[in-house]
Amino acid sequence: MAIAETAPTAAAAPIIDAEEARRARNRRRERLGRWLMPLIVLVVMIFLWDRICVWNNIPHYILPRPGLVAETLWVDRLILFKALLITLRTTLLALLVAVIGGVGLAVLFTQSRLFEMSFYPYAVILQVTPIVAIAPLIFIYIQSKLIGMLLCAWIVAFFPVLSNTTLGLNSADHNLRDLFSIYGATRWQKLRYLQLPSALPYFLGGLRIAGGLALIGAVVAEYVAGTGGVGSGLAFTILESSYRLNIPRVFAALILIAAMGVVIFTVLSLFSHLLLRKWHESALKREG
Amino acid sequence: MTLQETGVAAETAAAQPAPLLSLDGVSKVFNGDLVALKGMSLDVFQGDFVSLLGPSGCGKSTALRLIAGLSHPTSGRINWAGGQDAGDLGVVFQEPTLMPWATVAQNVWLPWRLRGAKFAAMKPQIEEALALVGLEKFMDSYPRELSGGMKMRVSIARALVTNPRLILMDEPFAALDEITRHKLNNDLLALRAKIGCTIIFVTHSVFESVFLSSRIVVMAARPGRVIHEVAVDAPYPRGEDFRTSTDYAAHCRAASAALHDAIGD
Ligand SMILES: Nc1ncnc2c1ncn2[C@@H]1O[C@H](COP(=O)(O)OP(=O)(O)OP(=O)(O)O)[C@@H](O)[C@H]1O
Ligand SMILES: [Mg+2]
Numbered sequence: 001m002a003i004a005e006t007a008p009t010a011a012a013a014p015i016i017d018a019e020e021a022r023r024a025r026n027r028r029r030e031r032l033g034r035w036l037m038p039l040i041v042l043v044v045m046i047f048l049w050d051r052i053c054v055w056n057n058i059p060h061y062i063l064p065r066p067g068l069v070a071e072t073l074w075v076d077r078l079i080l081f082k083a084l085l086i087t088l089r090t091t092l093l094a095l096l097v098a099v100i101g102g103v104g105l106a107v108l109f110t111q112s113r114l115f116e117m118s119f120y121p122y123a124v125i126l127q128v129t130p131i132v133a134i135a136p137l138i139f140i141y142i143q144s145k146l147i148g149m150l151l152c153a154w155i156v157a158f159f160p161v162l163s164n165t166t167l168g169l170n171s172a173d174h175n176l177r178d179l180f181s182i183y184g185a186t187r188w189q190k191l192r193y194l195q196l197p198s199a200l201p202y203f204l205g206g207l208r209i210a211g212g213l214a215l216i217g218a219v220v221a222e223y224v225a226g227t228g229g230v231g232s233g234l235a236f237t238i239l240e241s242s243y244r245l246n247i248p249r250v251f252a253a254l255i256l257i258a259a260m261g262v263v264i265f266t267v268l269s270l271f272s273h274l275l276l277r278k279w280h281e282s283a284l285k286r287e288g
Numbered sequence: 289m290t291l292q293e294t295g296v297a298a299e300t301a302a303a304q305p306a307p308l309l310s311l312d313g314v315s316k317v318f319n320g321d322l323v324a325l326k327g328m329s330l331d332v333f334q335g336d337f338v339s340l341l342g343p344s345g346c347g348k349s350t351a352l353r354l355i356a357g358l359s360h361p362t363s364g365r366i367n368w369a370g371g372q373d374a375g376d377l378g379v380v381f382q383e384p385t386l387m388p389w390a391t392v393a394q395n396v397w398l399p400w401r402l403r404g405a406k407f408a409a410m411k412p413q414i415e416e417a418l419a420l421v422g423l424e425k426f427m428d429s430y431p432r433e434l435s436g437g438m439k440m441r442v443s444i445a446r447a448l449v450t451n452p453r454l455i456l457m458d459e460p461f462a463a464l465d466e467i468t469r470h471k472l473n474n475d476l477l478a479l480r481a482k483i484g485c486t487i488i489f490v491t492h493s494v495f496e497s498v499f500l501s502s503r504i505v506v507m508a509a510r511p512g513r514v515i516h517e518v519a520v521d522a523p524y525p526r527g528e529d530f531r532t533s534t535d536y537a538a539h540c541r542a543a544s545a546a547l548h549d550a551i552g553d
Contacts, residue, residue, distance in 0.1 A: 178358055
């Protein structure tokens, strides 16, 4: 019995047809738009801000014109940069402690039901109590400003790490768990080779949230703690400048805080992408 | 070819040497009243290819989990010739169950790794196991880069890598398409001819069970129990010509009849 081969039809048709070329154009336009559109919005906003100041004759100690804010950024760059470093240091240290504390607690929670039952409710209570309400007390009881600030930032930042990592540790594939049991894996081996890798994407999601929260914690702590001993960070600069009606500097510091938040988020996203790009769905690019 | 009640099957078995594994009146009850398995007795001999065939819910997976030691019988006992240790078993599930963050080679290394063996020391065994399933070129790929059939092969290589006395397979090819499934059935037999392992294989497919196994254990549900055993005495190696033989068709008819009996129509 012979099986006829199908005749090659339309051999002359190009592999990339007009449809596909159009789709490719759309993709390029979309990529460009992702950068261009927010940029246009920014320029328009700044322009409107400037016009509103001019049209209404608003004095610079109430709402400075964007040009003045830019000038202040440049003129005060030394003071502002020093302040930025201080806030950045508090934020990063707090994030580090949040990661160690959050992951550590999560591992303890999954290893001991008793431990989890005893302490999980308090982790939640700590999380839901607004940090502004706790912060003043912290600075009464803790002498070192640095440690007090770290504690504030940590309280805000550790919970997403803790809850995401706990979820991740518990969500390892049940067939893989069975497989590990069959091969006689120890508790430690299960944790090391199965649960921790399974938890990685969850942990990284928590980390990105914690990065932003650590900054918020650091800012709140600076407002409450004042400057003594640690030097003044960006938040303290805002507080102090607003007392002196140096509003351009308030705006300059505010812009730096926002920029810092964006940079922290971007770096953490990049870090997460690098760690997951080989295997995790969230980091995989598929051809459309 | 014979279709017999299990009681009779035990007689033929008596002539053979001591079984590798024997289930002796094993029952499993869940939540106090769900009888998943009732009085299952089964002797598995060195070199057997035993299929467990039966409708959904008849306790096939439960039986495998009991044998694997993942749960314990409510009554009855499971005996291993010469006792059991962690190297005795290889397992393949319905899903490939690979670690997505590890390469193919690292996945196959797992059973050894859990016993404290270094990757470098085990590399020859890992390569050999992957060569047996035809994936030696994909050592450094990640699971997501493989097709469903290839992932299943990795899973099989992982089960083989420790040279276990017994391999348990729970519907390993059920999720694959017909073409891949045929191919993997052929390859599984070829592989078995090479290394001579003993296999317990769970399936819903009459055709698959006849093609692969030397014995088909037919089970019924509510309560889960063994109701027939069909011996498939066609010689190995079996290839495409076996699939089209009258012998094969006759065995399929017998297994089908037993299965209908199990379903109760
Ligand atoms: N852990 C469990 N807890 C409670 N009931 C269970 C459990 N595992 C299995 N069962 C019940 O035991 C019975 C047998 O289940 P089992 O998974 O062994 O069936 P199966 O033959 O493998 O079915 P399938 O072909 O659908 O995989 C079912 O009624 C199931 O609901
Ligand atoms: Mg099953």
